Amino acid sequence: MEEAWYLEEAPAPDEEILAQARARQDNLTKPKGALGRLEEVAIQLAGNQATLTPSISKPAIVVFAGDHGVAAEGVSAYPQSVTGEMVRNFSAGGAAITVLARNFDIPFRVFNMGTVDSLEELPNVEDRRVAPGTQNICNAPAMDARQLEDCMTAGKEAVESAGDIDLFIGGEMGIGNSTIAAAIAVAHTKLAAQAMVGRGTGITDQGLAKKSAVVTRALSKHLPHMRNGIDYLQRIGGFEVNALAAAYIRAAQKGIAVLVDGYICTAAAMAAVKVNPSIRPWLFFSHCSAEPGHEKLLNKLDAKPLLSLEMRLGEGSGAALALPILQSACVLHRDMASFDEAGVSRSD
Numbered sequence: 198m199e200e201a202w203y204l205e206e207a208p209a210p211d212e213e214i215l216a217q218a219r220a221r222q223d224n225l226t227k228p229k230g231a232l233g234r235l236e237e238v239a240i241q242l243a244g245n246q247a248t249l250t251p252s253i254s255k256p257a258i259v260v261f262a263g264d265h266g267v268a269a270e271g272v273s274a275y276p277q278s279v280t281g282e283m284v285r286n287f288s289a290g291g292a293a294i295t296v297l298a299r300n301f302d303i304p305f306r307v308f309n310m311g312t313v314d315s316l317e318e319l320p321n322v323e324d325r326r327v328a329p330g331t332q333n334i335c336n337a338p339a340m341d342a343r344q345l346e347d348c349m350t351a352g353k354e355a356v357e358s359a360g361d362i363d364l365f366i367g368g369e370m371g372i373g374n375s376t377i378a379a380a381i382a383v384a385h386t387k388l389a390a391q392a393m394v395g396r397g398t399g400i401t402d403q404g405l406a407k408k409s410a411v412v413t414r415a416l417s418k419h420l421p422h423m424r425n426g427i428d429y430l431q432r433i434g435g436f437e438v439n440a441l442a443a444a445y446i447r448a449a450q451k452g453i454a455v456l457v458d459g460y461i462c463t464a465a466a467m468a469a470v471k472v473n474p475s476i477r478p479w480l481f482f483s484h485c486s487a488e489p490g491h492e493k494l495l496n497k498l499d500a501k502p503l504l505s506l507e508m509r510l511g512e513g514s515g516a517a518l519a520l521p522i523l524q525s526a527c528v529l530h531r532d533m534a535s536f537d538e539a540g541v542s543r544s545d
């Protein structure tokens with residue numbers, strides 16, 4: 198049988214260029230290491246792009262939206278109708294991510310993966326509805342194999358239809374998806390549900406206890422049946438979460454860097470790495486969200502986020518904010534003078 202597209206390896210970083218980029222950073226007119234994490238970012242991008250002048254000049258944002266059966270457990274502070282309503286808001290340009298996309302001049306599209314409310318045709322929104330929402334993971338796998346395949350195809354095509362890009366920013370919108378992210382995080386880290394659930398859109402203490410119980414219940418049902426990354430996606434994923442995971446995989450395979458957003462996007466990235474570990478060097482992590490599980494999940498991925506702004510919005514908003522940092526890391530690496538060029542003395 199032919200290997201599924203999502204298992205094909207992503208290009209590995211060029212070790213020779215990585216070494217040369219490291220040496221270049223140490224030759225630039227600054228104390229060794231003084232650009233901190235910007236140095237690591239520039240070196241990693243150089244290795245990925247196999248050039249000593251890495252650049253990020255053609256980013257694109259795709260926000261995936263979808264509803265979740267688990268919302269029936271009362272795990273969100275907002276009604277499910279908000280998912281579809283926010284898709285309209287994305288289309289009209291009034292959401293945070295659309296404001297940021299305009300501000301930074303980043304092409305922006307929405308993939309509607311399936312909401313409980315059926316939506317009219319909207320500008321900038323691609324209709325990829327799989328179903329009006331997933332199954333409640335407390336009772337059943339989130340989706341069947343056919344629906345998972347549709348999600349994977351949508352994610353792949355979101356990247357392929359973005360044109361000539363060098364950075365993919367994925368966003369998500371889905372009431373209830375911080376419960377799905379917590380379930381994914383627990384499944385991958387084996388930490389307790391209490392460590393991985395957070396307030397999401399702003400639930401109460403009582404809601405938080407219920408959310409932990411929901412995650413525990415769902416995992417006791419599904420964990421015995423999860424053997425590989427695809428099982429994880431199908432049983433405890435979401436339409437938008439799985440499309441994101443597929444988009445991350447496709448971007449990496451095409452040599453496009455990925456800027457991962459908050460908790461839900463990081464859960465999608467974790468799931469994607471489980472399916473295809475070769476994509477890991479292509480993932481950059483924008484920020485650490487206010488959801489307490491995010492930091493633990495980032496640790497599991499050995500990921501260091503660039504920003505910590507106590508954000509918990511999703512939509513790709515943290516990633517959009519981190520874009521100028523990636524770009525700054527690249528221009529500093531390219532344009533700073535070396536000690537020899539500038540006639541500056543080295544350390545003794």
Ligand SMILES: O=C(O)c1ccc[n+]([C@@H]2O[C@H](COP(=O)([O-])O)[C@@H](O)[C@H]2O)c1
Nearest residue numbers: 273371373374375397398459460486511
């Ligand atoms: O990105 C994050 O870190 C993040 C943290 C908490 C909530 N969200 C957003 O809020 C929604 C999920 O929250 P909830 O309470 O409905 O599970 C979903 O639309 C996410 O985009 C996003």
Ligand SMILES: Cc1cc2nc[nH]c2cc1C
Nearest residue numbers: 275279370398510511512
């Ligand atoms: C209003 C609103 C906007 C969002 N954007 C991402 N998740 C969201 C959740 C809510 C409730």
